[in-house]
Amino acid sequence: MTDSSSVTEQRTERAAERSCLACRKQAAKPELLRLVVDEEGQVLPDVLQKAPGRGAYICWHGTCFSRLRDKQLAHAWKRTSIAAGQVVALPQRVERAVLMLCRQMLQRRLSLLSIGRDAVMHRMWAKAPMLLLLADDAGAALVRQVRDACDKRKAAKLKTALVIFGDSATLGDLVQREAVSVLAVDDSPASTNLRKYCLWYGQLRETE
Numbered sequence: 001m002t003d004s005s006s007v008t009e010q011r012t013e014r015a016a017e018r019s020c021l022a023c024r025k026q027a028a029k030p031e032l033l034r035l036v037v038d039e040e041g042q043v044l045p046d047v048l049q050k051a052p053g054r055g056a057y058i059c060w061h062g063t064c065f066s067r068l069r070d071k072q073l074a075h076a077w078k079r080t081s082i083a084a085g086q087v088v089a090l091p092q093r094v095e096r097a098v099l100m101l102c103r104q105m106l107q108r109r110l111s112l113l114s115i116g117r118d119a120v121m122h123r124m125w126a127k128a129p130m131l132l133l134l135a136d137d138a139g140a141a142l143v144r145q146v147r148d149a150c151d152k153r154k155a156a157k158l159k160t161a162l163v164i165f166g167d168s169a170t171l172g173d174l175v176q177r178e179a180v181s182v183l184a185v186d187d188s189p190a191s192t193n194l195r196k197y198c199l200w201y202g203q204l205r206e207t208e
């Protein structure tokens with residue numbers, strides 16, 4: 001009977017939904033960002049959703065951070081006093097936290113990365129599913145070249161996940177280079193979290 005009880009637990013876990021502080025939309029807990037408050041009343045991101053204490057949730061999207069108001073934070077933690085200026089400080093804290101995770105994961109894969117246009121274009125015909133990170137200041141010609149190659153991969157039934165990341169300086173910093181416009185890594189099951197964090201970072205920068 002152990003099996004059936006663990007299946008039930010998994011189902012409960014999957015069904016757990018929370019609503020976003022800002023837009024009130026409901027989503028599965030792992031799809032949202034958990035926020036916690038420290039003893040100084042600072043609201044902090046809990047990306048791994050493991051920190052103790054009461055949590056509140058928000059979409060991984062720039063629009064929800066720009067909509068967030070002090071009164072929504074106060075309402076979420078009724079018995080805790082929230083320090084001033086949290087709505088302004090939070091987006092940067094979240095970006096830093098998610099970038100740190102992306103950096104750690106990319107550093108562990110440094111030898112597996114293709115960095116820069118030539119290396120990435122060369123890798124486009126590798127059969128393995130590919131995760132592509134493209135800087136949002138990559139330049140029209142490179143963006144077109146990458147998108148064309150992605151279309152050809154799609155036609156050849158090769159899987160490609162294309163994530164529009166931050167600027168090339170931020171992307172470069174993750175892999176200890178000055179500036180990187182594009183990089184590629186195999187999109188294996190081991191890269192699931194990397195893909196998720198990179199996607200979230202991209203979404204944080206969107207405001208529509």
Ligand SMILES: [Zn+2]
Nearest residue numbers: 020023059064
């Ligand atoms: Zn939201």
